[in-house]
Amino acid sequence: GQQLNQSPQSMFIQEGEDVSMNCTSSSIFNTWLWYKQDPGEGPVLLIALYKAGELTSNGRLTAQFGITRKDSFLNISASIPSDVGIYFCAGHDPGGGGADGLTFGKGTHLIIQP
Amino acid sequence: NAGVTQTPKFQVLKTGQSMTLQCAQDMNHEYMSWYRQDPGMGLRLIHYSVGAGITDQGEVPNGYNVSRSTTEDFPLRLLSAAPSQTSVYFCASSYGHPSYNEQFFGPGTRLTVL
Numbered sequence: 699g700q701q702l703n704q705s706p707q708s709m710f711i712q713e714g715e716d717v718s719m720n721c722t723s724s725s726i727f728n729t730w731l732w733y734k735q736d737p738g739e740g741p742v743l744l745i746a747l748y749k750a751g752e753l754t755s756n757g758r759l760t761a762q763f764g765i766t767r768k769d770s771f772l773n774i775s776a777s778i779p780s781d782v783g784i785y786f787c788a789g790h791d792p793g794g795g796g797a798d799g800l801t802f803g804k805g806t807h808l809i810i811q812p
Numbered sequence: 813n814a815g816v817t818q819t820p821k822f823q824v825l826k827t828g829q830s831m832t833l834q835c836a837q838d839m840n841h842e843y844m845s846w847y848r849q850d851p852g853m854g855l856r857l858i859h860y861s862v863g864a865g866i867t868d869q870g871e872v873p874n875g876y877n878v879s880r881s882t883t884e885d886f887p888l889r890l891l892s893a894a895p896s897q898t899s900v901y902f903c904a905s906s907y908g909h910p911s912y913n914e915q916f917f918g919p920g921t922r923l924t925v926l
Binding site for chain 1: 816853855860902904912915919920
C-alpha cells in the first residue's frame, strides 16, 4: 500500500516563529489534506488540495500540492499558543488498490515554548 | 447538530472479551469510517461504509466487524479483544468520499485491553 513520510516528527518552537512541515508519498496522489488534532479530540480538516501546484491559504496557514503529486507542505506563520497540537497530512491514491480510503501520515507534534 | 458522537469515551477490557463501540452522526452523511490511532502510527483505516447496507475493509480490519443498518449508525465490534487492540478509536463521517468531502471526526474512544 501507499506510504506517507511526514516530517519532522516533532517541533519545539518559540511563539511568533514560522513553522514548516511536509509529507512525501511513495505513489501519486490526487488529493492532499491537512488535519490538526488537539489533545483529547478528533482531527479537524484545515486545508484540502486537489491540483498539482495548487497553493491554498487558511488564515496563517498555507499548504501546497507538490508538482510531482508525491508531496505536500504546510506552513504556519507567526505561531501562537493555540497552534499547539498534532498536524497530519493525508492523501488519496485512487489507483492504489486495496482499501479506497485516505492514507495518513504519522503526524507532526508542534510544541510552542513561551 | 451533534455531529459525530462516540460511546463510550473510555473502556477497559480483559483479553477475550467482546464489545461494541458505538458511532452515530446526524448530518445525513453517506460515508462513514473507523480509524485506530496508535502512538507514532498516525491514523489507520479499519473499516468503512459508503452507505447503509454497504461496508468494506480498510487497512487493518482483522479482529473487527462492522455493520451499517442505518445511515446514522456505524458500530464497530471487537469479537475477542487482544492487547494489540489497545488504541484510540475514531469514527468519522463525510457526505461523500473523504478525499473530496470534509470528513468530520468524533471525539474518540480510548480502549485498553489487559
